Amino acid sequence: MLKILADADSLPPSHRSIILRRAVKEKIETVFVADRPLKDVTDVARIHTQSLRDPYRQTLDKEELRKIKSPVRMVVVPTGKNSADDYIASEADENCLVISHDIPLLERAVEKKAFAMDDRGQVYTPENIRQRMSERNNNYIFREMQLFEGKSHPFDSKTLESFANTFDRILTKYS
Numbered sequence: 001m002l003k004i005l006a007d008a009d010s011l012p013p014s015h016r017s018i019i020l021r022r023a024v025k026e027k028i029e030t031v032f033v034a035d036r037p038l039k040d041v042t043d044v045a046r047i048h049t050q051s052l053r054d055p056y057r058q059t060l061d062k063e064e065l066r067k068i069k070s071p072v073r074m075v076v077v078p079t080g081k082n083s084a085d086d087y088i089a090s091e092a093d094e095n096c097l098v099i100s101h102d103i104p105l106l107e108r109a110v111e112k113k114a115f116a117m118d119d120r121g122q123v124y125t126p127e128n129i130r131q132r133m134s135e136r137n138n139n140y141i142f143r144e145m146q147l148f149e150g151k152s153h154p155f156d157s158k159t160l161e162s163f164a165n166t167f168d169r170i171l172t173k174y175s
Helices: 013-026 039-056 062-066 083-091 103-111 126-144 157-174
Strands: 003-007 030-034 072-076 096-099 115-117
Touching (some): 013 030, 013 157, 096 103, 096 157
Parallel strands (some): 030 072
């Protein structure tokens, strides 16, 4: 079973919602990482934990009951450049799916043989991550030279659907 590592700072709530629904439904270990607690994630983890414990409230003592937890976690890292990325990269391995908007983080994940996808549904592999990093670096240079703004297209229903379909395909194939 894949463990999901989500760069929560870079994911819109609509994307987090898709991940949360699947994680709860299939009890997939899922770690959202950000420099602040995210209410949607903490609420789902709390409510899911309560629902998992409810059937055992009359039969288990409090200590045993506390061991029953949702596989969804929120990890809050110190505020700072790349702190969430560093945490995710340190946890990533070949049994992980890393989800982020951050291309350098996805490159680090691929180097550790993790599955990697962005918030637009693009899957990254050793074969295509170098090209994407090169494009990213060139765009950065062009923006610095003020040759173009280089803004990405806004999220729309098609982008969200692409993300959801790719996420579903990866989990179905590797879970």
